[in-house]
Amino acid sequence: MFDMGYEIKTKLLTKGTKRRSGLLIEKVRFIVAHDTANPNSTARNNVSYYERTNNQSYASAHIFVDDKEIIECIPSITSDKPEKAWQVRYELVVDNILFGGNANDQAIGVELCFGSKIDSREAYLRYVWVLAKLCKKYSLDPSRAIVGHSRLDPGRKIDPENALLLSGKTFADLLIDVAVVISQNG
Secondary structure, rough: HHHOOOOEEOOOOOOOOOOOOOOOOOOOOOOEEOOOOOOOOOOOOOOHHHHHOOOOOOOOEEEOOOOEEEEEEOOOOOOOOOOOOOOOOOOOOOHHHOOHHHHHHEEEEEEOOOOOOOOHHHHHHHHHHHHHHHHHHHHOOOOEEEEEEHOOOOOOOOHHHHHHOOOOOOOOHHHHHHHHHHHOOO
């Protein structure tokens, strides 16, 4: 039934760059929920930026979601060989404590685009669907396996709360909504 949801477009970043190393994730253990922290930048804008700057920074995410598109730029949801993305600083320890390893090595990162030019409700619905699809694919319990970037890097990051606020949602609402979508799609 998940296949009857939204279209996932694949626009992969160049492999062998700072944005996409091509290194594989041995086992996906959790999902990091992000927002772009860049109001009004679309999924396409973000992926294009990452490609244009592919050797400038070790920072990336697997999937970007806005109100019109879901774009996978690092293999994660459409591939059986997910690759690493550089989404959380390695020196942080919260991910190690919660999940037994670093987010970059064990997690899929999903970015929610937001802003006054983006339909927050529609972007949120797509975001929930993608998170549910990932949980189903990797047999993850959303209540335990989805974590906000803000929890992994407190004091420095507040995502995905920026985008959730515009949707009138909390992180707790997000987890409930993902669980509902999973249950509806057996």
